[in-house]
Amino acid sequence: MSFVNYEQKDFVGVITIDREKALNALNPEVLADLEAVVDAIDADKTRCVVITGAGQKAFVAGADIGAMSTMTPDEGRAFSAKGNAVFRKIEKLPMPVIAAVNGFALGGGCELSLSCDIRIAADNAVFGQPEAGLGITPGFGGTQRLARTIGVGKAKEMIYAARNIKAEEALRVGLVNAVYPAEQMLEEAMKLAERIAGNAPIAVRQCKKAINMGLQMDIDSAVAFEPELFAACCGTADQKNAMTAFCEKRKHEPFIN
Numbered sequence: 001m002s003f004v005n006y007e008q009k010d011f012v013g014v015i016t017i018d019r020e021k022a023l024n025a026l027n028p029e030v031l032a033d034l035e036a037v038v039d040a041i042d043a044d045k046t047r048c049v050v051i052t053g054a055g056q057k058a059f060v061a062g063a064d065i066g067a068m069s070t071m072t073p074d075e076g077r078a079f080s081a082k083g084n085a086v087f088r089k090i091e092k093l094p095m096p097v098i099a100a101v102n103g104f105a106l107g108g109g110c111e112l113s114l115s116c117d118i119r120i121a122a123d124n125a126v127f128g129q130p131e132a133g134l135g136i137t138p139g140f141g142g143t144q145r146l147a148r149t150i151g152v153g154k155a156k157e158m159i160y161a162a163r164n165i166k167a168e169e170a171l172r173v174g175l176v177n178a179v180y181p182a183e184q185m186l187e188e189a190m191k192l193a194e195r196i197a198g199n200a201p202i203a204v205r206q207c208k209k210a211i212n213m214g215l216q217m218d219i220d221s222a223v224a225f226e227p228e229l230f231a232a233c234c235g236t237a238d239q240k241n242a243m244t245a246f247c248e249k250r251k252h253e254p255f256i257n
């Protein structure tokens, strides 16, 4: 039995963390299942991925506190490194990934959402890094990605104070892109995924690469990198077809070539 389900809906892959009785908390088995699912994504037919949690209450309520409660420093280091490696794989998937946050996204759950490109939240979503209240630091990338996403001051406040924020505040501080009524949220996240999947897949992937890699460079290197990705797009049949179709006032169906 796997704690993580995968469903392919046309060009969109949907990953569901499914350990509902523990609010989808991430123990080593769940992390291993998530990694296996991520590794198995077929990049040829998947143009966007949506990650959500099973049930109505939680996206992921964190790393498993019971499992962490007895960890030695070596075990803690290995657990943190494993989660970071899996989340980095998600971040480095070539296609965009959307977190569809259907409730609590705490600790490792907030960190999982931060490893995605875009966060869409249900109106009952709650985000936070409660680790400082549990005697630990965030350990699946939260100290790094939260500051990069919402700014240093707000991230420090959330992490030091271990203060959870509701969906509306998450929207205000730029942690989420949009908030929808809970019963509509997944559908809206899917609509966005389908819209992304309807664009030129190679171009979208190059955009992801340009933004993510460019953010790690100084601005001179980053603007020198962008023309390389633009140039790679100019070598695709998809680009030739799309632009010729525009000029000839025809419709174009994007494809990978």
Ligand code: HXC
Residues within 6 Å of the ligand: 021, 022, 023, 025, 061, 062, 063, 064, 065, 066, 079, 080, 083, 104, 106, 107, 108, 109, 130, 131, 134, 137, 138, 139, 140
């Ligand atoms: C293990 C968890 C869990 C977690 C919930 N559960 N969160 N089990 N680890 N992170 C379990 C509960 O023990 C309970 O199991 C069941 O899920 C339902 O949860 P309740 O607490 O009964 O629900 P509720 O009263 O509605 O409260 C919901 C909640 C609360 C506010 C989300 O569960 C909560 O505070 N959870 C912990 C959140 C947290 O601190 N996360 C960060 C962890 S640290 P039973 O068997 O009793 O029904 C972290 C570090 C990441 O994530 C980095 C690691 C390297």
